Each structure stands twice: as structure tokens, then as C-alpha cells.
Amino acid sequence: MTVPVRPAGSKPSAATGRLACLDVVAVAVEMVRRLAQEKSRHGMVNLAELNKILDSFADSHCEFAHAIASQPAKCAAANVAAAHAAEEGERASSQTGFGPLSGRRDMFHRLMVRPFEVLLDGQTPAFPREFLPNFFKVLDAGSTGWKSKTESACRTVLQALAIDHGHQLEWEVFYSDIRTRHIMIHSLRQFVSFLETPSGQWMWENALFGPNPNGRRPNNAQCQQLYDALCASWRALEMEMAARNDSR
Secondary structure: OEOOOOOOOOOOOHHHHHOHHHHHHHHHHHHHHHHHHHHOEOOEOOHHHHHHHHHHHHOOOOHHHHHHHHHHHHHHHHHHHHHHHHHHHHHHHHHHOOOOHHHHOOHHHHHHHHHHHHHHOOOOOOOOHHHHHHHHHHHHHHOOOOHHHHHHHHHHHHHHHHHHHHHHOOHHHHHHOHHHHHHHHHHHHHHHHHHOOHHHHHHHHHHHOOOOOOOOOOOHHHHHHHHHHHHHHHHHHHHHHHHHHHOO
């Protein structure tokens, strides 16, 4: 085995540094690299020495063991911070309009939260916002075949509305547009149909009921209210569109 040599003073890539849960990988790489260089002869490490290096990772007092022990807390803290940042971004954009273009990347998630938005409000919300990431896991799993088309349709509507409203464009204008309501009907129909399949039911049970970064889980009543709101919104929008067509 030829020992790879890292240039003096170099550090792990910035991409690795941005992912807190990959810190342990960086520790392992550096530990193997250092030990391999110490055991190398003319740039080579024999198999016996390599096995000793690998066995050293089982030592509870080694650097790698300490990194493994501390990493869950770091990952949980990073996930909580990311969830809080996303929530604050959603609140800010809903209060001040759409904001910059970069803030519209999650328009699909916002569209699909609209049907049960009322459950998120209040001092004791029926479905706390901290469980939204659980819902998004189910949603993303059930929308792989049509999410990109829905996002494209939303961007088209937003662009048309921006021509009329400019920087004053607000989410309510987008939600109330007849084109958006058609998009929402289609999306809810697709998603509810997915939830009625075996794979959809599996995702609902395993992702929605799973623990969030704080270790808390939504209960049966909260999840049932979420499902009922999705179905009721779909039926209401279908009836609304049928009434519009009948009145023509």
C-alpha cells in the first residue's frame, strides 16, 4: 500500500467543513494518514501494519472514539439550527412579501403547506411547526414524478404576477390566483393518491411519525388532523373549480 501524502499545511475541503456530521470522517482520514506515514517504509505500509492501524480505531481512548462520542450532539444542534433558520425564513417572507428570488426555492413546500396552514397557528398549534420537516420527507418521497413540473408551473405564475405587482407581490396574491389553485388541486390529488398506496402509507408511518431533531414526535391526533386537512382542502378546491365551470 502506497501512503498518500497531504501537502503541508493543507486542510479538509470546505465542502466537508460545511457538513457537521462529516467531521468524524475527516478525523478518521487524518488519523489513518498520520499513522500510515509513521509506519511507512519507503512510502509503503505492509498489510500487517495496516491491520494494526485499523484495529487502533476500536480503542475507546483514541481520537476517533472521542469524535464519534461527541458527534451526535453536534449533528442534532446543527439540524435544530437549520430547522430554526428555515422557519424564520418562512415567517419573514410571509410577512414582508416574496423577498429576493433566492428566497423562493421552497415554493413547492409553501404551496403544499397552505392547505393545513391554520393548524400551525396559535399558542398551542394543532400541528406544531417543528414537525414540518417530517411532513416534507413524506411529501418529497411522494412527489418525485411531478414535483419539478409543479415548481415550473409555480415559477410561471410568479413571473406573470411579478409583472403586475413588482416588489409588492405577496404570498396571498399568489395563493388566490386561479392558476395557483389549479396547480394546488393537481398537487393535492397526486399526493393524497400517493398516501393511499402501500409505499405512501409506509412513508407516512415511518417519516411523519419519526422523531424530529429534538427527539419529539407528532402524535396520532396531530397526524390525523394533518391528513384530514389535506383531503378536505383537495375536495373543497375541486368543488370550487366545478362550480366555476358550471357558472360559465
